[in-house]
Amino acid sequence: MQPRGGFVAMLVPGCAPHPLAKGPMKHLSELEALERTMDLGGTHLEVNVVHRVASPLAADLPVYTIAMGNPSPDVPAIGFFGGVHGLERIGAEVVIAFLHNLVMRLQWDTTLHQQLQSLRLVFMPIVNPGGMLMGTRANPQGVDLMRNAPVDAVDTVPFLVGGQRISAGLPWYRGKAGTPMEAENRALCELVAKELLSRRFSMALDCHSGFGARDRIWFPYAHTRKPIAHLAEVQALRDVTLTVRAGTVHALVGEDGVGKSTLMKILAGVYQPDAGDVEIHGKRQVFANPAAALDAGVSMIYQELDLAEHLTVA
Numbered sequence: 001m002q003p004r005g006g007f008v009a010m011l012v013p014g015c016a017p018h019p020l021a022k023g024p025m026k027h028l029s030e031l032e033a034l035e036r037t038m039d040l041g042g043t044h045l046e047v048n049v050v051h052r053v054a055s056p057l058a059a060d061l062p063v064y065t066i067a068m069g070n071p072s073p074d075v076p077a078i079g080f081f082g083g084v085h086g087l088e089r090i091g092a093e094v095v096i097a098f099l100h101n102l103v104m105r106l107q108w109d110t111t112l113h114q115q116l117q118s119l120r121l122v123f124m125p126i127v128n129p130g131g132m133l134m135g136t137r138a139n140p141q142g143v144d145l146m147r148n149a150p151v152d153a154v155d156t157v158p159f160l161v162g163g164q165r166i167s168a169g170l171p172w173y174r175g176k177a178g179t180p181m182e183a184e185n186r187a188l189c190e191l192v193a194k195e196l197l198s199r200r201f202s203m204a205l206d207c208h209s210g211f212g213a214r215d216r217i218w219f220p221y222a223h224t225r226k227p228i229a230h231l232a233e234v235q236a237l238r239d240v241t242l243t244v245r246a247g248t249v250h251a252l253v254g255e256d257g258v259g260k261s262t263l264m265k266i267l268a269g270v271y272q273p274d275a276g277d278v279e280i281h282g283k284r285q286v287f288a289n290p291a292a293a294l295d296a297g298v299s300m301i302y303q304e305l306d307l308a309e310h311l312t313v314a
Contacts, residue, residue, distance in 0.1 A: 028058075028061070028129060028132060028133050030083070030089060030092045030093060030096060030125075030126060030132065031061070031062075031126060031129055031132075033093075033096050033100075034064060034096050034099075034125055034126065035064075037096060037099055037100045037103055038064070038066065040100075040103050040104070041066075041068070041099075041103040041106070044068055044103070044106050045066050045067070045068055045103070046066065046067040046068065046071075047064060047065075047066050048064070048065050048066075049062040049063065049064060050063055050064075050065050050124075050187040050190070050191065051063040051183050051184060051186075051187040053128075053129055053130040053139070053140060053183075053184065054130075054140065055130040055133055055134060055140040056134070056140065057133050057134060058130075058133055061129040061130055061133060062129070063124070063126065063127065063129060063184060063187055064124070064125070064126070065122065065123065065124050065187075065191050066099065066122070066123040066124075066125075067120065067121065067122045067123070067195065068102070068116060068120075068121050069116035069117075069119050069120040069121050070116065070117055070118060070119065070120055071120060072120075073198050073199055074199075074200075075118050075119055075120055075199070076119060076120070076199060076200070076201040076202060076203075077119070077120035077121070077122060077195055077196055077199050077201075077202045077203075078119070078120075078121055078122070078202065078203045078204075078205065079122045079123070079124070079191070079192060079195060079196050079202070079203070079204040079205065080095045080098065080099070080121070080122070080123045080124070080125070080205050080207065081095065081123075081124045081125075081127060081188065081204065081205065081206045081207065082094060082095035082096070082124075082125045082126065082127070082206070082207045082208070083095075083125060083126040083127050083128055083129070083132055084127045084128055084145050084146050084206065084208065085128055085131060085137040085138070085144060085145060085146050085208075086128050086130070086131025086132040086133070086134060086135060086136045086137055086138065086139070087131075087132075087135070087136070087137050088132075088208045088209065089132065090207075090208070090209050091206070091207035091208035091209065092125050092126045092132070092207075094207040095123060095125040095207050096125045099123050099125065102121070120195065120199075122191065122195045122196070124187075124188060124191055127145065127184050127185075127187075127188055128145050128184055130184075131145075137171060137172075138168070138171075138173060139182055139184055141168070141175075141182065142168030142169070142173055143168065143173055143174070143175045143182050144163070144171070144172050144173055144174065145182055145184055145185050147162075147163035147172055147173070147174045148174055148175050148181055148182050148185050149174070149181070150181065160172055165177055192204060236259045236262040237259045237262055237263055237266075237273075240259070240263060240276075242263065252264070261303075264300055265300070266278065267287075267293070267298055267300070268287070268290055268293050268298055268299065268300035269287030269288065269289050269290040269291070269292050269293030269294075269298070270289075270290055270300075272286075272287075272288070280296055280297070280298075
């Protein structure tokens with residue numbers, strides 16, 4: 001098949017299934033779009049079926065993983081995941097669209113080929129094809145894969161929404177206590193362990209439309225609001241204590257990237273800390289913005305030269 005120019009997001013119904021897919025399948029446009037992209041990628045892509053899902057609407061739905069770039073464990077890797085619950089089509093579509101874009105660029109973009117020599121990209125665009133085909137959050141076994149974790153929350157979570165083990169007939173079912181994770185989740189974890197955790201540096205991006213009335217960062221606080229002790233590398237500051245007395249001058253010295261500016265911006269109200277307190281004369285202060293800090297007597301003179309473009313260093 002000769003690829004055509006432009007972006008193709010979907011396949012028309014009735015096209016032949018991918019060679020790695022077995023058995024009859026009801027139409028799932030996202031899966032067909034992914035298979036079309038895999039065909040276009042040819043030998044540039046490493047394609048595997050890590051699980052097959054049986055559902056009432058299809059005898060066999062493959063869960064695909066796709067990898068491209070340098071397989072050496074010495075290079076960094078990025079993982080892209082989507083479609084963890086069946087109603088989350090937009091996440092799967094975003095991952096598939098990005099993969100399709102890369103595949104099309106591989107035909108002419110020499111810079112991308114050079115970049116992939118020092119980078120590994122892995123994709124699992126549709127983690128839950130069974131739920132997506134059925135139009136439900138859960139997989140065909142009625143388990144919500146986003147709440148199917150063996151780790152229980154330390155803090156209080158909302159009733160039902162935070163996950164429940166009462167019945168698969170209710171939403172947000174976590175599965176029976178003490179049982180292994182669902183096969184789709186186990187396949188996901190195996191991919192992460194093989195392709196991401198085995199490297200000195202890796203990132204994982206789960207694409208979905210979000211939940212609730214406000215955006216939030218879930219990782220690494222999935223089961224507790226307290227920072228995870230062994231993940232200090234994701235924090236700009238950790239266990240920092242600074243005491244300044246009136247009438248004294250202090251110098252904060254350190255290498256680039258150790259958090260000097262971050263600490264100063266917290267004190268000046270530019271950033272809000274995830275943990276810890278700022279106290280003035282023993283009274284706890286919360287600075288929502290620099291104006292609030294200025295009202296409390298805290299100001300900051302920035303080192304960025306672009307704040308004074310008309311001045312020279314002299």
